[in-house]
Every structure is written in structure tokens, then in C-alpha cells.
Amino acid sequence: MPSPLATSRLRQFAQRPVTSVRGSSAESSEEHCDLCAEPMPTATHRHLLDVSTGTVSCACRACGILFDHQAAGGGHYRLIRSRPRRLDEFDLDDVMWASLGIPVGLAFLVHSSAADQVTAFYPNPMGMMQSVLEAETWQEITASNPVLSGMDSDVEALLINRLGEARQHWLLPVDDCYRLVALVRTHWKGFTGGTEVWQHVERFFEDLPQ
Amino acid sequence: MPWDNEQAREQVRRVESALSALESQPEAITGARAVEAVETLVAVYGDCLARVMQCIEESGHGEVTEALATDELVSHLLLVHDLHPVDTETRVQQALEEVRHSLGSHGGEIHLAEVADGVVRVRIEVQGCPSTVEKLRLAVEEAIAKAAPDIERVEAEEATSETAAVIPVEALFSGGRVAETG
Numbered sequence: 131m132p133s134p135l136a137t138s139r140l141r142q143f144a145q146r147p148v149t150s151v152r153g154s155s156a157e158s159s160e161e162h163c164d165l166c167a168e169p170m171p172t173a174t175h176r177h178l179l180d181v182s183t184g185t186v187s188c189a190c191r192a193c194g195i196l197f198d199h200q201a202a203g204g205g206h207y208r209l210i211r212s213r214p215r216r217l218d219e220f221d222l223d224d225v226m227w228a229s230l231g232i233p234v235g236l237a238f239l240v241h242s243s244a245a246d247q248v249t250a251f252y253p254n255p256m257g258m259m260q261s262v263l264e265a266e267t268w269q270e271i272t273a274s275n276p277v278l279s280g281m282d283s284d285v286e287a288l289l290i291n292r293l294g295e296a297r298q299h300w301l302l303p304v305d306d307c308y309r310l311v312a313l314v315r316t317h318w319k320g321f322t323g324g325t326e327v328w329q330h331v332e333r334f335f336e337d338l339p340q
Numbered sequence: 341m342p343w344d345n346e347q348a349r350e351q352v353r354r355v356e357s358a359l360s361a362l363e364s365q366p367e368a369i370t371g372a373r374a375v376e377a378v379e380t381l382v383a384v385y386g387d388c389l390a391r392v393m394q395c396i397e398e399s400g401h402g403e404v405t406e407a408l409a410t411d412e413l414v415s416h417l418l419l420v421h422d423l424h425p426v427d428t429e430t431r432v433q434q435a436l437e438e439v440r441h442s443l444g445s446h447g448g449e450i451h452l453a454e455v456a457d458g459v460v461r462v463r464i465e466v467q468g469c470p471s472t473v474e475k476l477r478l479a480v481e482e483a484i485a486k487a488a489p490d491i492e493r494v495e496a497e498e499a500t501s502e503t504a505a506v507i508p509v510e511a512l513f514s515g516g517r518v519a520e521t522g
Binding site: 135136137138139140141142143144145162167 | 352355356359360375376378379382383386419420421422481484485489491492493494
């Protein structure tokens with residue numbers, strides 16, 4: 131029985147079809163799972179948060195399941211669930227909002243399970259600022275909004291949009307929030323951001339599944 | 341200042357062992373990213389090499405192409421990227437010629453029967469014990485793997501001179517036609 135001939139590793143790397151860009155377009159190109167290197171769809175893959183470092187990795191479906199801490203029994207990866215939810219009956223008046231001390235009308239709040247505290251992230255010319263919320267303030271917000279008891283720690287955020295006339299509140303996977311941060315970072319001009327950046331932010335909210 | 345051939349061989353060996361080590365990287369994410377980086381880099385250099393070869397071909401300087409094909413390192417990388425100007429069958433023939441040359445004293449005969457669909461079929465005629473046949477078969481495989489990595493398998497048919505006179509078993513079942521020995 132003839133065995134296959136040994137080929138050089140370099141040739142194996144050069145011949146791997148997954149990296150072939152011939153005839154592929156931006157739409158059909160595939161990314162690779164950061165954990166097992168399997169090809170996966172660019173648009174619909176999931177993300178894992180490394181709780182110890184705060185980094186987000188792209189994950190194929192299999193690894194998403196495998197590394198979700200509930201399934202893996204307490205590893206440092208958390209699966210970021212993809213279910214943006216708009217909170218229509220959210221109760222946050224101007225006085226309460228002002229007490230958060232956030233200078234722009236856009237912020238997302240994340241509860242860290244490790245530190246057991248809530249941090250607010252908001253855009254500024256430097257990219258992203260963060261400030262830790264007073265525990266009592268967060269308790270007040272959750273008391274008036276029981277829906278927040280269903281918010282996942284670490285991987286889900288309360289996104290508050292009070293730009294212009296908007297009064298929107300969302301529960302969003304943190305990877306969507308990072309996408310918003312990237313938008314702001316890319317399009318921010320001068321001290322106020324310019325009109326372009328806010329148009330992009332507006333479009334981001336329009337594109338969220340209602 | 342380019343490397344001499346021995347330095348180039350050493351570097352190629354280092355590449356091979358470094359790439360082997362990558363695949364057993366314990367940290368999955370790091371390993372995957374390293375592999376992806378290497379694949380992308382190799383693809384970029386491969387495409388660059390393809391453009392260089394195309395440029396030479398269009399300039400009509402066939403002698404440059406030939407000179408490149410005989411350079412050990414360039415030839416190796418052209419094979420890696422399926423860009424070698426010499427066709428597969430010719431390269432297989434050359435490889436067999438080298439084996440014949442180096443094993444001439446063993447009194448073996450190697451006949452190329454066919455090159456098709458990534459498979460090379462050779463007939464080895466040799467006087468001597470099975471281990472001599474095996475040695476010859478391995479030498480053939482190694483030479484072909486080096487000269488024609490686009491070949492996936494070598495099928496070797498052995499005909500030792502003692503058994504050459506015996507009617508092969510399959511001839512008994514093939515409607516009475518005795519297979520030619522040659």
C-alpha cells in the first residue's frame with residue numbers, strides 16, 4: 131500500500147486553501163476562530179471575553195459553546211451573548227443622569243463580576259473615558275428598573291443614548307459597545323467630534339435589531 | 341550578499357522545524373495567530389514570486405527562467421508555490437535519473453511507467469534481496485518528493501529478476517492473456 135509522500139511544512143502552509151484570496155471578495159472572505167483557527171463566517175460569529183485581561187476574541191460556534199464559563203465550569207472566558215434588547219420603559223430622569231457626572235450624552239455601563247462594581251464608559255477626543263459609579267447610584271438605578279437584574283455581568287452593557295433629543299436605553303453585548311467605541315475613535319474630529327461622528331453613531335443605533 | 345547553498349539548506353531546515361513547532365503550540369489563541377501570520381506572509385511572498393516569474397516570461401528571456409529553475413533555493417520555493425517552470429513529468433524523470441546515477445552500482449533498473457493525477461507509477465527491477473528493493477523504493481520516493489512535491493503518491497511495482505520468468509498470478513485470472521514482461 132503506497133503511503134503519501136512527505137511534503138515540506140512550508141509547502142503545506144503555502145497550499146492551505148483557507149488563506150487563498152484568489153477569487154474571493156470582501157463579502158465572501160472568512161475569518162478564523164481565535165481559539166481553534168477554524169474558518170468561520172465574518173458577519174455572524176460569536177465573541178469571548180477573557181475576564182482576566184478584558185480582551186475580546188472571535189470564536190467559532192464550537193469554541194463559543196466550549197469556552198462559555200457556564201459550560202466549562204469557571205474558566206476565564208465568558209461567552210458574549212448576542213441579544214441586543216431595547217428597554218422602552220426605562221426610568222432614568224435628568225437629575226439621576228446628571229448625578230452620574232458623564233459629560234456626553236452617550237455611555238455604556240458594565241458590571242464587573244471580579245471587582246463587583248459598575249464602570250461607565252463614554253467617548254471623548256482621546257477615545258474612551260471610564261469612571262466607576264458609586265454603588266448607591268447603581269442601586270438606585272436598578273431599583274427603579276428591575277429589568278437590569280437580567281443583565282449579564284462582564285459581557286453585557288447598559289447603553290444610554292441621550293444625544294440631542296434621544297432618550298434610548300439598550301442592553302447590548304459588550305462587543306457591540308466596542309464596535310461603537312471604534313466608530314467614535316475613527317470618526318471623531320476636533321474637540322466636539324464634528325457632525326460626521328454623530329451621524330455614524332446615529333446609524334449604529336438605527337442598525338440595531340429592534 | 342546571498343547565502344551559499346549550505347547556508348540556504350540550513351535556513352530551509354530551520355523553517356521546517358520552526359513551522360513544526362508552531363503546530364504544537366500549547367496556547368491555542370497564540371498558536372492560531374502565529375499560524376495565520378505565517379500563512380498570510382507566505383501567501384504574499386508567493387504571489388510576489390508569481391509576478392516576478394510572469395514578468396520574466398513576458399520579457400522573453402527564457403534563459404533567465406532556466407537559470408532560476410536550476411538554483412537550488414529558488415527552485416525549492418518555486419515548487420512550494422507551484423510556480424516551477426519545468427513540468428512535473430520532466431522533473432520526475434530528472435529525479436529518477438539522479439537515483440539511477442547514485443545507485444548505479446546496485447544493479448537496479450527503474451522504469452517510469454506513468455505520471456498522472458498526482459501519482460507516479462514506476463517499475464523497479466532489481467537483482468537481490470527484498471531489502472535492496474526497499475532501499476531503492478525509498479530512494480525513488482525521496483527523490484520524487486523533493487523534485488516534485490505536487491506528486492502525492494509513488495506506486496512502485498517490483499519485478500525481481502528471479503520472479504520475472506514466473507507467470508504473474510493476475511495473468512491466471514485475466515482470460516489467459518499473459519502479461520508482457522519488459
